[in-house]
């Protein structure tokens with residue numbers, strides 16, 4: 001196993017974050033982890049619907065990046081970015097209804113996982129077709145640029161999804177038009193069963209930035225403060241009119257592609273290596289070492305989240321699915 | 336009223352809608368200073384600075400960006416330099432634009448427009464009529480104007496619609512067809528057929544360029560005392576089923592005509608609706624005239640053979656009437 005990157009052992013302390021915010025970051029990461037764990041349990045109990053895509057290992061990347069946005073900046077998350085949804089203020093109930101297609105879900109049961117869109121939170125989820133939302137994100141901020149408003153779009157793509165042609169067309173257009181777009185490449189070492197060396201031949205995916213004439217950087221995606229700082233800089237540059245940035249965040253997909261997949265193709269030592277860099281454990285330990293939270297406080301937070309999660313699940317699973325006739329409705333909005 | 340060519344009417348609609356609504360803008364290849372490959376957008380860049388955007392050759396990015404900006408309050412009109420190239424961005428339409436209302440309840444007020452169709456020795460990659468692909472995708476509206484007044488009015492309606500609209504211009508009509516067009520703002524509602532010639536013996540149901548060939552065929556058939564009604568459906572989605580059935584119930588015979596290839600073409604849908612809903616009214620089986628199931632060839636001789644011609648319509652009409 002070779003890694004294209006030198007990692008720092010310790011968390012790269014951000015100069016911007018206040019301790020209150022650090023606690024928030026931890027809470028969002030813990031929520032992502034517990035939500036995920038709950039969905040995994042439900043899958044194994046046969047109570048989930050469709051595929052369940054664990055985000056385990058992605059907490060720092062999803063949370064640290066979304067935390068760098070302002071409330072008015074649009075977010076275009078992917079399937080493992082549940083942490084980003086929590087940063088945007090989504091509650092567990094809403095997300096659970098979406099994932100389980102219960103009545104009152106944002107998408108009326110028409111679609112699942114994180115695919116929903118919510119104007120009020122400026123969240124525009126993905127379609128399954130990887131890469132398809134990058135040009136959409138570019139167009140979204142093109143509209144703001146034309147009107148003179150200064151929003152920044154953050155879009156996510158995987159190490160596999162980054163090989164779809166849409167990536168190139170969108171990043172090139174965004175570069176030519178100097179659009180305020182920050183693209184996070186979540187390089188979690190696998191795209192389904194395919195390792196990165198069968199996906200691309202360059203050293204770093206951020207090297208592509210050179211080809212577009214924009215900024216690009218590869219960072220440790222397990223360090224939430226480093227992710228935040230890097231994204232914050234990219235967001236500020238974008239807002240100031242300096243165009244897009246590609247940020248490749250390295251981490252590990254700690255479970256299979258989805259819960260049906262035992263990921264037996266992943267070498268054991270690779271998982272062991274990344275287990276040492278678990279984004280939540282690392283951050284929790286660092287917060288304790290730096291006297292920002294105590295171990296007891298963290299346990300307390302975790303307990304509250306777990307309880308809320310379990311209560312919510314118990315309520316949501318009891319809800320019915322939407323009326324069958326809903327399936328034929330809503331193909332068009334009113335002219 | 337003023338006499339305008341088909342292409343002038345399209346340009347006119349763009350200009351009027353841009354003037355009327357600041358959120359309307361144009362994006363595409365060579366559309367700004369140059370005015371587009373066919374000059375549809377000529378002069379708009381100067382009149383509306385910043386609202387006619389040249390893009391790289393990136394149909395996916397053009398269509399995706401149109402969607403994104405439409406989600407964010409704009410009304411983009413995306414030009415495909417030739418409609419054939421929409422295939423490069425097909426996914427954006429087939430999966431993103433078309434499902435957004437259904438999944439998110441959000442409108443995507445965008446228009447995709449461009450030159451389509453054959454008859455100009457454009458060869459396999461500059462002649463395609465791809466409207467059926469889009470008519471087969473729930474969530475997209477599909478418009479195929481035949482006359483300058485409809486070209487103007489339907490484009491204005493498309494731009495004002497809150498859903499994604501595929502607007503197929505026929506390049507062979509651009510400068511060959513002229514007609515009276517209402518001046519100023521003009522809209523034509525979607526989902527209403529236009530009876531362009533009244534008749535009693537046979538209904539020809541058609542759209543786009545074949546409206547004109549069908550009218551010529553009707554002239555010839557009139558010489559043999561066959562009275563043909565020509566119905567231009569104008570919009571494939573929404574489809575004015577009642578308008579079609581009304582004509583068929585009146586003439587008791589139907590011929591469906593389009594320039595696109597026959598197999599699984601939109602004509603099959605029209606025939607199915609007629610046989611399902613007006614079977615009792617029919618005195619003869621419904622026939623279709625369409626392109627042979629082949630790419631559109633380059634050589635003029637071959638192209639004329641592959642694409643439906645006036646004579647093909649005449650012969651098919653005689654067969655239906657003589658049944």
Ligand SMILES: Cc1ncc(C[n+]2csc(CCOP(=O)(O)OP(=O)(O)O)c2C)c(N)n1
Pocket residue numbers: 080128129130157158159160161162164186188190191192253257
């Ligand atoms: C265009 C496209 N092709 C294939 C798929 C099926 N698919 C879904 S997820 C996936 C792997 C994605 O890997 P990556 O982009 O690295 O993201 P990860 O799941 O590792 O976070 C594949 C092949 C798809 N969704 N879209």
Ligand SMILES: [Mg+2]
Pocket residue numbers: 158159160186187188189190191192253
């Ligand atoms: Mg991956």
